[in-house]
Amino acid sequence: MENENMISVTDLTKNFNGFTAVDHISFDVKKSEIFGLLGPNGAGKTTTIRMLSTLSRPTEGTATIGGYSITKQDNKVRQLVGLVSEKMIMYDRLTAKENLRFFGKLYDIPKDALNQRIDELLGLVQLTEWKDAKVGTFSTGMRQRMNVVRALLNLPKVLFLDEPTLGLDPQSTVEVREFVKKINRENETTIILTTHMMTEADILCDRIGIIDHGKIAALDTSTNLKKLVSGNDTTVLKLEIPNVTQKMITKMQSLECIKSVAQENASHLKVLATGDEAFDSIVDVLRAEKAKINSIENLQPTLEDVFLHITGRKIRDKADNKIQTPRHGPHSARRRIR
Ligand SMILES: Nc1ncnc2c1ncn2[C@@H]1O[C@H](COP(=O)(O)OP(=O)(O)O)[C@@H](O)[C@H]1O
Ligand SMILES: [Mg+2]
Incomplete structure (x- = not known):
């Protein structure tokens, strides 16, 4: 299992009414790798992540995650993956902990285990002292850290991060990048992140796929690119x-x-x-x-x-x-x- 690919994407394609947003892309991601999809706005990054996280069905092609097909075994895939996207719902009137308990229940995690996990994860992103504060009072950076915690509640083997630092101030950007590395290191989580920021891809990713007009234009380590x-x-x-x-x-x-x-x-x-x-x-x-x-x-x-x-x-x-x-x-x- 050690050298096996955690993610294997084959000819993945998405059409929207005749417009090809993702065009037969293929790539593999190794276990505990941080893989970046780097490309301009409209390149097809979000569409790709949505298909891989089973939120959207491919028009053509497929992918496997941990050996399970995203099209035929989507329930299995969902248990393996966590997603942080721009459109995350957090309830402003609930506290950090209340929010996380709410989302944890959706995963059927037993109460005691869930509470312990929430405490650990809040520690990981340095929000412990804010655990009983209402999310409505949080900064954009703190909310994004909450989103990451939420995506980690089911201890995913694979984490998808769709433009994780978009809209964050410089300080929060640095923080988010730091704990993306930390999560990857400490839990051996395989990560696919998308970004349009060259520096972000450069700093974080073991390998980078440059995506443009729905196609992978080049794929390698930053050094080789x-x-x-x-x-x-x-x-x-x-x-x-x-x-x-x-x-x-x-x-x-x-x-x-x-x-x-x-x-x-x-x-x-x-x-x-x-x-x-x-x-x-x-x-x-x-x-x-x-x-x-x-x-x-x-x-x-x-x-x-x-x-x-x-x-x-x-x-x-x-x-x-x-x-x-x-x-x-x-x-x-x-x-x-x-
Ligand atoms: N639901 C949709 N219906 C029609 N077109 C879409 C839809 N979602 C995305 N697109 C189009 O597909 C292309 C890729 O979008 P997207 O994957 O969001 O790009 P990125 O995340 O790289 O900015 C864009 O041209 C976008 O307008
Ligand atoms: Mg996008």
Whole structure:
């Protein structure tokens, strides 16, 4: 059993009225591995997780979890898995412990065992001192930790985390990532997590599947994925040009050796280039435009570069700032009762 795959996905497909949201994806996840599905909004991550956790039926293909088929043995699969998704229900007027007792009853866990498990899990996510506080008073980060505890109540062998840090402030993001690692280490829980954040995938995942338009575009360890860029004769350059103009960028883009030019801020460009002559060509073009080149730096490729390399597009545009904003609106206390 040791080396066996805990999850095996074969040609998994989901159509919505003729639109293919997940398109014949196949991959395996080993026991106690943290596997990441990394991709932009609309790539098909949530749809995949919903099928794997038996909430949605595949149009085609299947998967096994712990050897059980998600389509033919969904009751068995449900006993093995826990899910943390964005749409989790917590009752604001109940305390942390009351909420967890309520959900624990749904799993038929005997009362004493359940109480003990709740205490342990609240300790694991450092919410012990809040166990008798109403969930309505909790921060977004605390609620997300509650959601994880809830998903762990039935001691799942496999945990699905759908964008576990989406909408969390930086502090809570770090906390959630820490105990995802802890759960994985201490309980040998196999984890599939989805994210559109390159750093998250990089920090947490043993292997990463890059998903785009419902297809797995590449799948490997972060280190090997990055080699797709650097090992492929591609250089990532950071140029500091205080007087940079749109014309300089356009001229560079028209060069054969340039794969992409991204303006990072008023004076910095990030360039993906191929070939031995790239460096000279870039400098020639820039000199002709009277660019003042302060520095050229050779960067290690990031997963963002990998995504760009594979799909020709950026995974997202500057929106990473947005996700740092906590979603506290006037109705934030109410919105979890759905
Ligand atoms: N229930 C549904 N009906 C129709 N289209 C859907 C439904 N759920 C998701 N989609 C579409 O499928 C695609 C993938 O969605 P989703 O799996 O939520 O992506 P992600 O989680 O990667 O952002 C999107 O284009 C989305 O609009
Ligand atoms: Mg999603």
